[in-house]
Amino acid sequence: MNAIDYRKVSDFFNVFSHPTRVEMIIELLKGKKCVSDIRELLELNQPNVSQHLSLLRLNDIVDWCQEGKRKCYFLKNPQLIKVIFDVLKKNKLL
Amino acid sequence: MNAIDYRKVSDFFNVFSHPTRVEMIIELLKGKKCVSDIRELLELNQPNVSQHLSLLRLNDIVDWCQEGKRKCYFLKNPQLIKVIFDVLKKNKLL
DNA sequence: TAAAGATATTCTAATATCTGAATATGAAGG
């Protein structure tokens, strides 16, 4: 009973295991952004942005809302992300 | 100046992005263990354990000491790991 | 409803990662 789901944990961390996604998440920590904002900020092509966002979506890290023609992405639980990144900062990992 | 090294961050998270390594780390959180202890606990073959441990070593998550014929592995910064996993627990991710 | 802009999906090639088998290295005891 109450066995740890190691896969669930590793899937969560896997979201953060690519530099592009880390950068996306750090940008989203500053506030909601639409796909083309992210595309320009990170200087990536659109499908690449979209693919990484879809992984973030599937892992419940982000959600989005429609704003006109744009889809605006935001962190579902910014507090969680903030806490984790603060821990990294304290440990000189960020 | 002070640019974030996204690769460094993603490399750190990558360590935790495999269920076997998550399980290893959780076991090491309970205390120092030698390779064969880990092998038996996780029911893995020896090279596999060794490979995952080497990744943990290269990323400065663990260190080891010789005890007789055995190599005993331990977390370099258990406090950091503990804090991160506590955050996960609070968020029902663990 | 047609057109245009914004985003998503699919596909492919390149690359990275994982596993397990074989082999190598290193330590302790005789």
Next chain:
DNA sequence: CCTTCATATTCAGATATTAGAATATCTTTA
């Protein structure tokens, strides 16, 4: 030193992930 036990490294095949091109799907507005 030689043997044995413990661990590490190397290698090859299988699998997964990534970037980018081509294409499809929404959404809004005319």
